[in-house]
Amino acid sequence: MHIILFILLFCSGYSQKFTLSGYIKDKKSGEDLPFANIYIEEIKKGVSSNNYGFYSISLPPGKYTIKVSYVGYNTLQYELNLQKDISINFYLEPIVIVTKEVVISAEKENKNVENVNMGTFKIPIEQVKELPVVFGETDILKTVQLLPGVQFGGEGNTSMYVRGGGPDQNLVLLDNAIVYNPGHLFGFFSIFNSDAIKDVTLIKGDIPANYGGRLSSVLDIIMKEGNLHEIKGIGGIGLIASRFTLEGPIKKEKISFLISGRRTYADVILKPIMKNLPTYYFYDLNGKINYILNHKHRLFLSTYYGKDIFSLSSKNDSMLMKFPWGNFTISGRWNFIINKKLFHNLTITFSNYKYEFIGEHKRFAYKMNSSIYDYAISSDFTYLPHILHNIKFGFKYIYHKIIPSYASLRIGETNFDWSIVSNYYSNDFALYLNDEFEITDKIKISAGIRLTLFQHIGPFKRYILDYKFSVIDSIYYEKNKIIASYPNFEPRILLRYLINEQTSIKTAFTKCQQFIQLGSLSSNTLPTDIWIPATEIIKPQISYQLSFGLFRNFLNNNIETSIELYYKKMYNLIEYKEGVTSDYNLRNNPDNNFTIGQGLSYGSEFFIRKKFGKLTGWIGYTLSKTTRKFPEINNGKEFPAKYDRRHDLSLIITYDIMSQLKASFVFVYATGDCATLPINILFLDGGKILYEYGERNSYRMPPYHRADISITYNFKQKPNKKFNYSLNFSIYNIYNRKNPFFIYIDPKTDYKNNTVELIAKQVSIFGFIPSLTFNFNF
């Protein structure tokens, strides 16, 4: 019966309807609130605003009570008598932190139950800022790594492994521009300055059709537009790093700007103390301009530029090593409300990730750089014909240019120029359609399809090698000639069955592709890993994932719980052929060095979260397994993937001690990383000690665990004064756990007694680290 009604309602204009549409914004700053909720009491249905804060609902004429809500804001109630198409912008008031009472009585969301997406987490920026920090910086990626199903890459790493996928399988977007390396060295900081960020959404696994190009997750980060009413600033001064963000109107209500900067200065402080320490610093710059032309058109222009610089020189300056790398993105967007039901966004972006390595030692100098350039244009439509449907469709085109490794070497006076390596150029097209609709009161489906075409195009010189890695032939393809073409389609189907307001079951089946992947030599993700696109030798990666989840809320949605199960198969994964080191990229195409295999990943994720009250927080626990099988590696036997972690636990507690004093505590536990270690020693070449290694990744390092705490004190804001201050004191790794970073073998020779002993040593990098930060805003 419901189905028939649904079809009739959808297909006809059987009853007259009017459309209520507009933007949902922050009352104080004028910022749009993406994915805010608009709930209609009378029909017990709601919709959410899109990622630009635009909403649209079509209803029969009548009187309606509308409740508009968003996390961190007071719910707005509005009485409407709908008799014609009308455009209303809703302005929500942010909740003032001091008065906790308001929080308790605000709209309790059962979004986690009601949503058709299982693995979607909206990360409130305010929550990110309350977590313990290191070196004075709260961090988005560090917070995301605390969610179940997301495993952090290890000490000194901002990588995320989601459901057994590598760090390259996460689509990280900053204002729609792809970010290839979102981490700074040593993994304490991502490149995202939380003060400049408005919204962060993580989608694990069941990715809707409007996103594509990665197998495991999407991290969609939207920058603030800039306060449209008044000039505001936020900043912090810490022991090792400082940051400052300034935003405000260029023309009130019309044009706003935001600029943000951050830099570390650990090198400046520590260098005089520790002579042989490497120089390390990074900086991040963000900028944005937001221009509201009129109620139909808006323009945004945003940019990010950041760099990490690492340099090490030896005592007598005979050795110098420099390691600069960074990202640069520009994103230009145009929002256009075509009509009350149809919203369009056109985006043009440019992304660049580049790293260089320069090493000099006496008469030997080695320089290498590698970069990836993306030029993209996309057109995305949101069509809301009916309250039961949320339709998205659009298209995206990216032109990729990858310079996998360009190097030059100088020995004495002789120069070897290795720029003979051929760049990779590709066309990446996608067309998608997704509809999220309610079949019945209980069943909601998101069904979508993504049609893709990836082409490897010229100019390109293909080196054909024999088994000795000697070049026996080469083929040259001219500009724009199609060398390989991969058309395909990706269905994405998600279903939610609502048992009651507090409980739901969800299931999803998704097929995803990835056209550019990371070729990693190391067991650690280093910025020297290279991005490899699909070519005539390497096919696009494909994954099929089936997931199932049970969601249950308690105590009026104050406690959220969920259990999710997933099973994922991946094809066309790459690994370096055994024995290859990075100098194999000379006079060769890097993709000749890879071998192809498959992966399997399955697991269960448990989550309990308390959202309101003096004590809030969550526990996430994941039990999972991920393996790889490559015919040419490990003799074709299945082996644990680098990212295999049987157990992963995160506990976060935030407690309001008093109105001005807040504390938070984080505890993480993870099964140790795997490693390939020797099983035998042998002697060759006149008595040198060499090793025979065991099966790939067969050794498990000791588990990783650590606890951090943080205390923030907010100084009382003086009346009539604009400035607010707070002081934060944090400790990273409070019990100084020596987590293994890597293990190595140290041969200890005793010449007197003529003995050699092999001692296994474990190296840890970060122990107990306290930090103090002074934060301000005006």
Next chain:
Amino acid sequence: MKKITFLLTLLFFLTNCEKVIDLKLPKGERKVVIEGFIESGKTAEVFVTYTSPYFSKFDQNMLFNLIEKNALVVISDGIDYDTLKLITDPYVFPFFKYKGSKIFGEEGKSYHLKVIINDTTYYAKTYIPNHVKIDSLKFIPSTSIDSIGFVKLYMKDPDEPGNYYRVFTKVIGKDSTYLHPYPSVFDDRLFNGKYVEYELYRGRNPLEDYKYDEFGRDSSGNFRWYFNIGETVVVKGCAIDYDHYSFWYSVEQQEITADNPFTTPVNLRSNIKGGAIGIWGGYACYYDTIKITKN
């Protein structure tokens, strides 16, 4: 890249904590290790030893127990056979080797090796290519002290691609055996058909390690890696086949990456069939001598 990984490892030693741990590794099965070679104009030499479990403590006794003295080692050039006899060699570890007497290596020929221990047979094949002449040798004094320095080798690589080399040096009166620098093997990918210069330093003899400190200096302050004025150095440049090159290349990759967390460990690329680890390689040698004088 080898230098880079070494330097990165160095970095981590500077800035962190280290502790000794107790690793419980699975024991690998004991394997036979065969290291054999045949040079142009000389008879074959083969060392046969065993692997040892990973965390053994090594002393003299233990090391001697790793030597196999009862293997049957036979080589053939397709026509004749030569059964190698066990002799001692006080200059090279493991001090016992099997040496041939009938077959002398010739360029352009292939040689087969068979090693039989108890009931197991190990087999390998190698080829001695044509030698490549060393054009000249030159002494390059060190920038800080001009009485010590390196030797530079000049040669012209033949035009066809696929030439592989290994180089050795021997200081007359000082070295009892040929030593090689690191890296000692290279191919002609970068300079096929062109003139090559390769810088040589005095290589490492593991039996001498005890004499030198961590900077390579002995008690008199002499550096182990440099050549000195007054010395006569014999340079042996050898042409080798691909499998021979691939093996020593993997040895050298392993040497530099063994403790490095940034690379996947390298297993040695043996050319021995039957389950043994090691190499049976041919060398086409060309010798040249330089007397280092002040000028």
